[in-house]
Amino acid sequence: MKKYVADWIVTENKRINHDHFLLKVALNESLPEMMPGQFVQIKIADSPNTFLRRPISIHYADPLNNEIGLLIQLVGAGTRKLAELRKNSRLNLVFPLGNGFSLPDKSPSIKRFLLIGGGAGVAPLYFLGSALLRLGHTPVFLIGAKTAEDLLLIEEYEQLGAVHLTTEDGKVGEKGFVTNHSLLKTNSFDGIYTCGPLPMMQAVAAYAKSFNYPCEVSLENRMACGIGACLCCVENTVSGNRCICTEGPVMNIEQLTWQI
Amino acid sequence: MADLNVKIGTLSLRNPVTTASGTFGYGTEYLDFINPARIGGIFMKGTTLLPREGNPYPRMVETASGMLNAVGLQNKGVDYFISYIYPEIKNYPTCMIVNVCGSTIEDYVACAEKIDSLEAIPAIELNISCPNVKEGGMAFGTDCKSAAQIVKAVRKSYSKTLIVKLSPNVTDITEIARSAEAEGADAVSLINTVMGMAIDVDKRKPFLSTVTGGLSGPCIKPIALRMVYQTHKAVKIPIIGMGGIANASDAIEFILAGAAAIQIGTANFIDPTISVQIVEGINDYLDKHGFHSVRDLTGALE
Incomplete structure (x- = not known):
């Protein structure tokens, strides 16, 4: 591109x-x-x-x-x-x-995807949710924050699909972290996309792995050039150190060497 | 339009503006932004005899007017370069120069010999100044004797233009430059990054996985300029100056201090078109001040 x-x-x-x-x-x-x-x-x-x-x-x-x-x-x-x-x-x-999330084909069978975001990590999930909707699929959002104050633009996400929330104090949505949400126990999905703090994404990746869901995470490694020249933002992957500015920021969890 | 052509050994550059190794990939990364025909040359990413994975993340942290890096010469090795990268870059319309690094003298020599056979590579830059590798790299460039040994060994097996890249992390850079000149270097390029570190006070840990790293960017420019000035007085071979150059005025400072050509490094990250803008800026300066050729500007400090 x-x-x-x-x-x-x-x-x-x-x-x-x-x-x-x-x-x-x-x-x-x-x-x-x-x-x-x-x-x-x-x-x-x-x-x-x-x-x-x-x-x-x-x-x-x-x-x-x-x-x-x-x-x-x-x-x-x-x-x-x-x-x-x-x-x-x-x-x-x-x-x-960067590469962007991999999108499913436009197909007659509607697929349901879970988009899990935390903090400002919800940002790309709005763009992704709109694209999934346009392709005829169903985005389901699961968004976590520390407090109700930290939930960002929820009403906009609600226009794209169902939105489930967690806060650490439980004042809005379920109490606790996104990976404890009851939705994960009662529902199944065709795939998971996640963006947010690293510990959250690792917990999501562990959940996805245990249910064999395809899962993509969006990484935030510190970068300088953004175009693959300086080799500063590398993530250790199954095929060695890779720049997340060109081969990411989105990576499939199968590519990663996270100990989860 | 002034004459911008400069000579570095047998190498003829259409203008004195080149891009620094480690900041411009293989040039390919910047093709969406600039036409390589507009700049004097591209110093490609450091290449070693065998592939290197580089250092663990985190490798970079921003500091006041600069950045620290500890990439550690991640590259796929010279054979991969020859088989897969060279065919792609060999027709780029500018001087394509390979930066050669290694852990032992034998590594440097073997790598340089392989590059020597590549028709479209008119020069190498011998990197005896990388601060981010455990063995070799800067260890060769901080001592006159080892600098002399490595330049001598590579000179014997490399027939084209040999540029030696010097480290600022020394007591007297002019002594290292003289050693390189005495053993047959065609030019010296300086400076590589300045050793530094930064600490995350909340975590009470260094920001870099390697604790220390190489500082680059505008914050090192006065140091680099001083070293180019001193080296210009000490050697007769051409100097390629670099260190924090971010605009044409910075580049002209280096040329006035004694550089025949310059390299743009970290500034490429902030503006991928900066190299071409600096070429235009130098040309405007020459016209405005009535210089016929950029060569008349080298060392023209009054």
Whole structure:
């Protein structure tokens, strides 16, 4: 897939909660094809200390308005700069990067997929859920967070399919972690996709393995170039160290060497 | 339009802007962004006699105006390079240079001999300055005697342009440069990364799996520039300067300090088109200041 570098214009920058924001940016021309699970590398302007680009997964792509959405967690100085961006600011992106989730064929038999997200890891699952729906399949969301405050844009996910929730204090949804949710005991699926904190994804991978579900995880290894040149973001796989910026960020759990 | 052509040994570069090993892959990774015909050359990823898996993750951490890496020369080995990568890159319209590294003198020599037979590779860059491998690498480049030994051995078995890449992690870089020159190096390139480290205070652990790593980016530029300046006074062979170059003005500083050509490293990660922009910037500078050739600018510090 061809990669591009270009300036985008901020169309909206909306705070979601105390440490997340939704940044919408538009391109002056038609969007190239983008796959759910792919990411962009954002240049942080006028910030010499945080000079590396920030890799952010694509939350949605809207080809009608040449717009993409980026659901971003405030982590440090780089993301703080992005949170401060006003409408009409310019933002330089390298895009689209990475492989994306593997999508099922469009087929007459409807398949049911479980999409498990935690924290800002829910971002690419919205794009993925929309794509699955378009292919005639059923996405079921299972989203976990520490507290109700930390659940992001749930009403938008509800428009794509059933949404099941967990919070650690149990105030919303079931109490505990996503892998303890009763849904997993009573339902079966044609496959699982997950994105979120590493311990969560490893627990999901262990669950998927025990039920022999095909399972893909989206990794977040620290990266520099984003295009497979620097070899910094490697994940140890069954075929050696592989860059997650080109051979990921999405990997099938069969490729990984996780001790689960 | 000024004359941008420069000579490094028998090598003729269409302009002085090249890309640094380890930051540009094999050039292939950047074809969506730049036309290789616009730049002087590409120094490809460090290549060793046998395949190397590199160091465990995490290998990179951002620091103030820079980054630390500890990739550890991950590559598939010279035979894989010859069979699978060379056929793809041999027709790229720029100078394609292999960066050669090893654990022993014999490794370096064997690797260089294999590259010597490749028609489309006009030069090698002998990496005696990689800080991220346990054996070899920088160990050869921090001592005049071992630097001399390795350059001498490779010079005997390698017939084309031999560039020796120097480490800044030494007391006096000019002594190492002189040793390389005395044993027949056609040019020296400097600097490789500066040894450094960073600690995650919440975890009370180093950020890198190897504890220490190589620092690159704008934060090392003054160190690199000083070393190019000193080395220019110490040797007669051409210098390829690098270390934190992020724009044309930075590149011109290196040329004024004595570099015949420059390499762009970490800046490629921030802007994949930066190398071409720097070529244009140097050309504009030469026109604006009335220089006929970029060669007149080398060491032209007043």
